[in-house]
Amino acid sequence: MSKTVLITGATAGFGKAMAERYAAEGWKIIVTGRRQERLDELKTTLAPASVHTICFDVRDKQAVDNAIDSLPEEFREIDVLVNNAGLALGVEPAYKCDLDEWECMIDTNIKGLLYMTKAVLAGMVERDRGHVVNLGSVAGTYPYPGGNTYGATKAFVKQFSLNLLADLLGTKLRVTNIEPGLCESEFSVVRFRGDKSKADDVYAGTEPIRPEDIAEIIYWVTSLPPHVNINSLEVMPVDQAFSPFAINRA
Ligand code: NDP
Numbered sequence: 405m406s407k408t409v410l411i412t413g414a415t416a417g418f419g420k421a422m423a424e425r426y427a428a429e430g431w432k433i434i435v436t437g438r439r440q441e442r443l444d445e446l447k448t449t450l451a452p453a454s455v456h457t458i459c460f461d462v463r464d465k466q467a468v469d470n471a472i473d474s475l476p477e478e479f480r481e482i483d484v485l486v487n488n489a490g491l492a493l494g495v496e497p498a499y500k501c502d503l504d505e506w507e508c509m510i511d512t513n514i515k516g517l518l519y520m521t522k523a524v525l526a527g528m529v530e531r532d533r534g535h536v537v538n539l540g541s542v543a544g545t546y547p548y549p550g551g552n553t554y555g556a557t558k559a560f561v562k563q564f565s566l567n568l569l570a571d572l573l574g575t576k577l578r579v580t581n582i583e584p585g586l587c588e589s590e591f592s593v594v595r596f597r598g599d600k601s602k603a604d605d606v607y608a609g610t611e612p613i614r615p616e617d618i619a620e621i622i623y624w625v626t627s628l629p630p631h632v633n634i635n636s637l638e639v640m641p642v643d644q645a646f647s648p649f650a651i652n653r654a
Pocket residue numbers: 412413414415416417418419436437438439442460461462463488489490491492512516539540541542583584585586587588589590591592594
């Protein structure tokens with residue numbers, strides 16, 4: 405019997421690439437996002453794979469519960485939940501940031517991820533089968549100027565993933581936090597509020613990770629023997645590394 409994966413934020417970037425990867429392996433796919441036309445396109449692209457699309461905003465708790473409660477029978481037993489929907493807004497220093505944008509990141513990256521997890525986890529525990537994969541980030545471990553609230557949301561994701569594992573000891577469930585570095589997707593266009601030229605500058609002259617690379621890694625993590633759990637996996641392009649501490653000098 406084929407397995408079922410639910411991927412949030414599959415209208416672009418990592419989520420779309422994951423949908424393609426899992427479909428190629430014969431999985432049943434549930435894809436979500438706020439842009440219905442992109443979900444429709446994806447379903448067409450993935451044909452003849454078994455695909456269920458649900459259009460909702462992960463920040464809307466009721467919409468999340470409705471989406472899970474109204475899954476068709478053949479999609480109800482979710483084997484893998486990928487909490488991928490997320491965003492960064494802005495790179496300004498904290499004192500110049502817009503509080504609404506901070507709240508949007510918290511509501512999406514933290515609260516949306518919690519709503520999804522809560523809605524799916526009980527069924528996984530009941531079946532004693534399932535894998536929750538969260539999209540953290542290197543920004544959840546390493547601080548950088550302008551990372552302020554975005555990085556803090558991903559630090560939450562990191563610790564929540566580890567704490568979930570602690571709670572699930574004694575079950576067969578698995579939890580993994582994927583922590584990517586520089587990866588080219590729509591991420592920077594969103595971060596720069598639609599400014600494509602600023603987004604392109606982020607990737608100029610370097611070779612970032614591609615969404616397909618992340619899809620491959622996540623597919624591998626979820627295909628390992630069932631007794632193996634990758635707790636967290638940090639991945640950066642070869643073209644990315646660390647800087648020394650910044651020091652202010654008079
Ligand atoms: P993209 O912007 O390409 O894709 C983001 C996806 O999230 C879209 O499908 C978008 O769909 C969805 N999404 C955003 N907000 C919401 C919402 N409120 N409700 C439902 N869906 C939403 O970004 P990436 O693919 O790069 O990012 C995926 C994840 O990976 C994010 O959590 C990001 O923080 C993380 N990440 C990205 C890195 C990068 O460098 N690209 C590095 C490390 C982590 P729609 O707009 O249709 O709702």
